[in-house]
Amino acid sequence: MENVVLGIDLGTSSVKIIAANKQGHIIDQSSVPLTLIQPYPGYNEQDPEDWVIAVKEGIKILINRETMNDKQISGLSFSGQMHGLVPLDHAYQPIRNAILWNDTRTSKQCEEIKSKFGNTLLKNPILEGFTLPKLLWLKQNEPKHWRQLKVFLLPKDYVRYKLTGNISMEYSDAAGTLLLNPNTNDWDRAVGNQLGLGDIYPPLVQSHSYVGHITEDIKKELNLTGDIAVFAGGADNACGALGSGVIDEGQTLCSIGTSGVILSCTQSNEDDYGYNIHFFKHAMPNMSYAMGVTLSAGHSLNWLKETFFKQKSFDEILNLATKSAIGANGLLFAPYLQGERTPHGDAYIRGSFIGINSNTSEEDFSRATIEGITYSLYESIVYMRARGRQIDEIISIGGGAKNSFWLQMQADIFNAKVTALKYEEGPSMGAAMLAAYGLGWFESMEDCTDTFIEIGTSYKPNLDNHKLYNQYFEIYRKIYKQTKEITQNLLNIN
Template identity: 70%
Template sequence: MEDVVLGIDLGTSAIKIIAINEEGQVLAKSSVELELIQSQPGYNEQDPESWFLAVMKGIAALLLEENMQDKQITGVSFSGQMHGLVPLDANQKPLRNAILWNDTRTTEQCQMIRDKFGDTLLTNPILEGFTLPKLLWMQMYEPELWQALDVFVLPKDYVRYRLTGDISMEYSDAAGTLLLNPANKTWDKKIGEQLSLGDIYPKLVESHEFVGNFTEEIKQELGLDYDVAVFAGGADNACGALGAGVIKEEQTLCSIGTSGVILSCISDNKQNFGNNIHHFNHVLSNVTYAMGVTLSAGNSLNWLKQTFFDNENFDDVLKLAAQSNIGANGLLFTPYLQGERTPHGDAFIRGSYIGLHGKTNKSDIARATIEGITYSLYESYSYMKKNQNGNNQIISIGGGAKNSFWLQLQADVFNAEVIPLKYEEGPGMGAAMLAAYGVGWFDSMEACADTFIAYGEIYQPNQQNHKLYQQYFEVYQQIYQQTQNLTYQLLNIK
């Protein structure tokens, strides 16, 4: 029988699983949708057990695929949505629904942390999405549950526990809690002591580390008569970077999904970039990465299509955008539909079009929107490059990598080579690579990447175009300051 590994991606909307053989071929896929629990505005939760049940359903469906009939699962690893709080009691049972990364109830707790520690903590900004504010919210508003708290884990850690019985957290996900020191890779328990957290920390492991086998109960339920090795896994952004081959210092990833991410590998664990640039541990032992986030990247494009181009598909919208000129005939768009993360960290700022005039047409509006999304990502990239040298090369994934016009626009704006993947599988590929390395198929992650990842055409920057984009970008950067107060006034009109 041929051995395969599984990459399990625990997202917010679905569990996605891929099966890959030693040659890097994706043999089968499955997907199971997840439900979001929103009891009131700003609250986003999920039942941890629903993740486990979805993973079991997804694996069972995968095993029924024709390509899997003569295959044996030798290893499994995970990519997981970050930051979500899963509080467990002494019997390792969830005390409540998980509070997710996109839950915004913790503004009060973020301010408490800032009052005590300043605007950054362990080189990271203090934002509602992180795990520490969620712990403080539970401590303040659910004291009975807090008293029963024995240990906290993150989403994929809970699923891994249900499959193996092992309670642990790996470094790339732990870095998103605001409690892990990225430099020495230990829990900063002094912070916890100042906040009266108690001893609630799980043990820490490496992303590629073996943490156990499927339990006998799990094997029986799935109809398996062999052991399946389980490896710790990684945070979704780190696994997405690994799955794109972004694993070495100075390599950069541009990911345009619902949100947008610029991620760049670094070696200086003590750098503090400021400007709401995040700093997390990678899934590779000695690599960290800086990351900037645009909250409404692909989401801005979705809004554009639904609002102005309901009868066209996305390719049609991008073709229209290509018919306009650089700068969209003097029109700029800021993608602040849901506030903005990097660099402003402002949940209340809203988007705008600046420069509308009597001859503005639909092509200009489409191009300005695409350019505005790209400018926001370039803003993160430019802050990171101030602290780095060399390698102006970006691996592009997600919706922005599916269109040659947008890929060339990225190259021209960033003034960097932009390269898409030939075959894109997202964070699940990174998870599968961790399993492949864990079971010993490869001597290094670099060797694994060489086998599993293939790249497409290289888009070279046009220097004249970049100089023109740079002028528009410098105006774009001024819009936030000019519209911030106006936005607040609009939001406060009763």
């Protein structure tokens, strides 16, 4: 009977759990859906207890199948949705629903923070999604709740607390709060003091740190008979990078899910990148990463499908795109369906198609949408390269890595070799690797990566295609400036 570790990925729409053995092979997996609470426009919340219930249910699904049993589970760790505020009272109970990463209620608080610190804070842009503006919103808008506040956690840290009884937060997730100092690896209490936050900070630990065992009460509830060690885990993007083998200086990840990410590893605490590029701690020890975010990457393709191609599969839409030419016959798409993060940091900009004519076809709309998503990601690469990052090879994961046409397009637009993984499990794999390393199965995280990650097909850039794409890209970059005022005027009518 082989030992396994569980990698638990706490997402926004579901909890996904994988069970992996010492060879990095997936024995089984489960998924439990989550519900979003949206009381007002721009508000996105979840009940923290729903996460705990879903994690317990996911574990029960696995141990009740014939593929494995609970005695095989040696340890577990987490990947978690970033930035979400989970405020706890003195009994360590949630005071209110968690305010999530995609909640945009904090524009006023962001402006207040900028008035004190400028446009960046602790090497990061000041954006609605981060945790610090949410804390300030809670203080200003729910004073009764604020007076009850003892400590704040992030989503996966709350679930981990409920399984172990121990309060902590690890560095890769803490980096997304706007309160972690990347130079000291500690909370920047001076920032919090200027905003009147008080002493509300949890202890900090490494991503692979042992933080306890599953409590006897939880074991009894789930009918677990073995002792299961729990390790801290990491932020979803950090675990996505780890679970893709992107752990060394200069290695770069392109992840296309609902949102899109360009992430490039670095060991140095460099100057601010600007242009709303984030600078966070990796789940890999002694490593950080620069990251650009496209808010509506796969979401744009899903919008296209649901709006115009309901009867077609994503593969059929991508096949349509192959029948159009580079530049989609003069059609450009700006994927600002929900605002944009990098480089503009604008929650109010909206998307657009530019260049529609009487000959524009459904093939052109399909290709323009995919090109627009990829141009948006390329913009992050351009700014990182301008700051001295050498980005020649990129690991691609997510929806954009499941199609050879799109992978070649990434290579051509990015002007870099783009490689897919043979088997892709994303953040849940990174979480499993943290547990495997924490248990001492491997002497180093590099050894763990060599065992768990298998590289697939690579795509080399076509220089002629890159030059042609680049002409369209330079026009694409003008769309934001040209449509910003128009968008604002439209929003003001409503």
